[in-house]
Amino acid sequence: MSGVFKAVMGRAIIWLPYLWLLIFFLAPFFLVAKLSVSQTAIAQPPYLPVLTMGEGLSGWWADFKTFAFDNYAFLATDSLYWKGYLSSLQIAFISTLLTLVIGYPLAYGMARAPRTMRPLLLMLVILPFWTSFLIRVYAWIGILKKEGLLNQFLLWLGLISEPLTVLNTDVAVYIGIVYSYLPFMVLPLYANLERQDGTLLEAASDLGCNRFSAFWQITWPLSRPGVIAGCFLVFIPAVGEFVIPSLLGGSSTLMIGRILFDEFFLNRDWPISSAVAVLLLLILIVPIMLFQRSEARAREMAKGVGP
Amino acid sequence: MPSSPPKQAGAPSGKAEAGGSKPSTAKAVANFRKSFQPWLEPDTAPFIEFRNVTKRYGAVTAVDQLSLSIFEREFFALLGPSGCGKTTLMRMLAGFEEISSGAIYLAGEDLSGVPPYRRPVNMMFQSYALFPHMSVANNIAFGLKQEGMAKGEITDRVAAMLALVKMQDFGSRKPDQLSGGQRQRVALARSLAKQPKLLLLDEPLGALDRKLREETQFELVDLQEKLGITFMIVTHDQEEAMTVADRIAVMNAGKLVQVAPPVEMYERPTNRYVADFLGDINLIAGRVKSQSKGVVTLETPAGQRLRANDDGVDLGNGNVWFATRPEKLAISRAKPAAKLNALEGEVWDIAYLGGQTTYKVRLDSGEMVKVAVLNATIDAHDPITWEERVWLSCPTEGAFALSA
Ligand SMILES: Nc1ncnc2c1ncn2[C@@H]1O[C@H](COP(=O)(O)OP(=O)(O)OP(=O)(O)O)[C@@H](O)[C@H]1O
Ligand SMILES: [Mg+2]
Numbered sequence: 005m006s007g008v009f010k011a012v013m014g015r016a017i018i019w020l021p022y023l024w025l026l027i028f029f030l031a032p033f034f035l036v037a038k039l040s041v042s043q044t045a046i047a048q049p050p051y052l053p054v055l056t057m058g059e060g061l062s063g064w065w066a067d068f069k070t071f072a073f074d075n076y077a078f079l080a081t082d083s084l085y086w087k088g089y090l091s092s093l094q095i096a097f098i099s100t101l102l103t104l105v106i107g108y109p110l111a112y113g114m115a116r117a118p119r120t121m122r123p124l125l126l127m128l129v130i131l132p133f134w135t136s137f138l139i140r141v142y143a144w145i146g147i148l149k150k151e152g153l154l155n156q157f158l159l160w161l162g163l164i165s166e167p168l169t170v171l172n173t174d175v176a177v178y179i180g181i182v183y184s185y186l187p188f189m190v191l192p193l194y195a196n197l198e199r200q201d202g203t204l205l206e207a208a209s210d211l212g213c214n215r216f217s218a219f220w221q222i223t224w225p226l227s228r229p230g231v232i233a234g235c236f237l238v239f240i241p242a243v244g245e246f247v248i249p250s251l252l253g254g255s256s257t258l259m260i261g262r263i264l265f266d267e268f269f270l271n272r273d274w275p276i277s278s279a280v281a282v283l284l285l286l287i288l289i290v291p292i293m294l295f296q297r298s299e300a301r302a303r304e305m306a307k308g309v310g311p
Numbered sequence: 312m313p314s315s316p317p318k319q320a321g322a323p324s325g326k327a328e329a330g331g332s333k334p335s336t337a338k339a340v341a342n343f344r345k346s347f348q349p350w351l352e353p354d355t356a357p358f359i360e361f362r363n364v365t366k367r368y369g370a371v372t373a374v375d376q377l378s379l380s381i382f383e384r385e386f387f388a389l390l391g392p393s394g395c396g397k398t399t400l401m402r403m404l405a406g407f408e409e410i411s412s413g414a415i416y417l418a419g420e421d422l423s424g425v426p427p428y429r430r431p432v433n434m435m436f437q438s439y440a441l442f443p444h445m446s447v448a449n450n451i452a453f454g455l456k457q458e459g460m461a462k463g464e465i466t467d468r469v470a471a472m473l474a475l476v477k478m479q480d481f482g483s484r485k486p487d488q489l490s491g492g493q494r495q496r497v498a499l500a501r502s503l504a505k506q507p508k509l510l511l512l513d514e515p516l517g518a519l520d521r522k523l524r525e526e527t528q529f530e531l532v533d534l535q536e537k538l539g540i541t542f543m544i545v546t547h548d549q550e551e552a553m554t555v556a557d558r559i560a561v562m563n564a565g566k567l568v569q570v571a572p573p574v575e576m577y578e579r580p581t582n583r584y585v586a587d588f589l590g591d592i593n594l595i596a597g598r599v600k601s602q603s604k605g606v607v608t609l610e611t612p613a614g615q616r617l618r619a620n621d622d623g624v625d626l627g628n629g630n631v632w633f634a635t636r637p638e639k640l641a642i643s644r645a646k647p648a649a650k651l652n653a654l655e656g657e658v659w660d661i662a663y664l665g666g667q668t669t670y671k672v673r674l675d676s677g678e679m680v681k682v683a684v685l686n687a688t689i690d691a692h693d694p695i696t697w698e699e700r701v702w703l704s705c706p707t708e709g710a711f712a713l714s715a
Contacts, residue, residue, distance in 0.1 A: 070397050206407050207440035209427040211454030211505065221453075 039278035041071040051274050068267040075279040096242035099181040099198035103238050109188035129187050142249050148176050172254035180248035189234035196230025229302030236295040336490045349382035358383040364413035370645035373399040375565035386542045388552035390564030397545045399548040405434040433434045435502035437513040441486040447497050448482035472500040475660040492518045512544040528555050561585045583713050593680045595633040599626050607712045613676040637683035639709035647704035654703040
């Protein structure tokens with residue numbers, strides 16, 4: 005009796021994550037996918053057909069026959085969209101590189117700090133999460149605007165004589181993204197670097213390798229899984245970012261997340277914006293799958309080498 | 312150092328030497344490896360010199376006021392219980408630990424401030440420290456590449472090293488695809504590859520099976536002969552230390568207890584700690600009665616007189632230990648000759664060990680004494696068995712007195 009119970013429970017625990025995925029990922033995704041093949045309508049909600057339970061399966065079949073891909077066709081015809089995708093990928097890519105360049109030394113310094121200091125440093129990296137993301141992006145407006153803190157500071161230093169226009173440019177978007185996503189880069193890098201076996205560097209040094217060259221031959225290649233994890237964690241959400249380009253970017257800053265937002269809330273064109281979202285997901289599935297693969301490989305590697 | 316004559320590889324181990332010593336063992340010690348004893352030559356400059364070296368980790372003193380000289384081409388073994396500071400000593404020499412006080416000299420030069428990568432020293436790590444992202448061959452080649460050695464030469468050297476540790480077929484594997492013993496061999500090969508002036512091996516052979524270990528020991532001695540490398544090796548295997556080392560140091564709690572060649576270490580330990588640490592020892596408490604001409608006579612609490620070598624140490628008239636190795640004692644049913652030390656007791660336990668048999672005899676005075684007898688000398692038809700009354704005996708030269 006209890007054996008059967010245990011077996012059932014064991015199954016249930018294995019299926020729990022799948023159930024989770026079903027409820028919180030697949031179901032919403034199908035709703036969005038369905039929306040993307042529906043038609044705009046002046047109605048509440050603003051599309052047709054609306055899924056209802058009233059008419060049973062036959063009603064669903066009737067709805068199914070009205071589905072069409074013209075929304076996707078429309079995305080292809082209007083250059084705004086593909087330019088938006090490309091520019092998003094480009095901005096996300098450059099931001100990821102910048103985060104890596106800034107985040108790596110940061111994580112390295114943290115991992116090499118005295119053991120007692122590390123929890124404090126880690127805390128400082130996580131601390132910004134304690135305030136709302138939106139508020140922190142708004143704060144950047146205060147820093148970057150014409151009469152903002154940055155310009156005041158630079159004027160006071162005498163480095164510039166005219167206030168710089170930073171806000172509402174791509175530069176502001178880069179600053180915003182790098183700032184916001186830096187912890188996602190630092191944390192996996194730190195986890196990796198901190199775990200690295202210090203005797204490997206001693207061994208390298210023993211074999212005639214100076215510190216600089218030991219870094220490039222030992223530390224850097226061994227930190228690859230951390231670099232890859234950090235880059236994906238920054239790149240994937242950065243592609244779809246809309247708050248930062250909306251608040252900090254200029255009218256010329258094209259990002260697909262922002263286009264999606266505008267379609268949804270300003271144009272009230274839910275089907276088109278759903279199509280934009282589905283396409284974005286399809287574009288991101290490639291890097292997500294690559295990420296999964298490298299994670300699996302990293303786990304294999306991490307099984308450890310010791311006596 | 313002036314050219315010293317090559318030593319004999321695979322010289323007899325301390326135990327073998329000890330077994331058949333008829334005349335004064337002190338003489339045997341003096342004759343042993345006469346050809347290579349730089350530590351006895353007053354004008355030979357040491358290759359490595361520790362001067363009052365102390366290493367503290369916070370409140371822990373890992374190495375305590377240690378002074379030691381090691382000579383060029385010497386094979387020096389460090390023995391000691393876990394945590395006594397062996398690894399710390401090596402790490403200071405290799406340059407990974409700051410010295411708290413004192414100094415280390417290598418070929419007459421103070422090593423302080425010299426980074427590890429500038430020291431002509433290679434170390435094999437106790438934890439191996441193999442680079443997990445590199446193949447076995449690349450691990451071994453690593454040090455050679457840093458030197459800027461030519462590609463072809465590197466390939467040859469790596470192949471030679473792989474052959475040396477019998478890993479020819481594993482060059483392209485990653486360390487995590489190897490067994491523990493194979494990793495150990497790769498680590499050894501990597502440290503040997505650069506053929507440095509000084510090699511520090513921290514338990515280099517511990518994970519190997521007996522046969523492979525003995526072969527590798529032989530290879531090490533051979534390498535040392537061929538290349539003139541000075542070796543410092545940590546081991547927990549006493550036989551290994553005796554087999555390969557010119558001198559052994561026994562360490563305890565950060566200090567050197569005794570430094571001596573294997574035979575001397577075994578035959579004439581200077582205190583109970585070393586006597587007990589290296590091999591088996593029987594200790595019987597007594598009080599000094601008289602001392603003359605290198606022989607001390609002592610009396611046990613039961614009133615029995617025993618005579619032992621005093622090694623020229625003035626023992627005063629306090630409490631000392633009568634010490635003798637199991638193989639120095641003879642066991643018999645008949646009472647031994649009067650001039651021998653004789654002890655009476657009952658056989659408590661017998662262990663058959665292939666080549667020899669060990670008897671545990673409980674003396675009438677209460678002490679438990681071990682006797683080792685070569686099986687070839689045992690009467691197979693009427694062997695001494697459990698609970699028999701027996702006599703144990705040893706000549707004066709077979710025993711020594713320890714005051715500490
Ligand atoms: N980094 C460190 N911090 C604090 N204490 C240390 C450190 N390294 C070693 N010790 C201490 O110093 C002492 C000597 O350590 P060491 O590693 O030299 O021992 P060992 O003789 O090599 O032992 P084993 O035979 O187990 O390898 C030990 O008490 C150890 O706990
Ligand atoms: Mg050790």
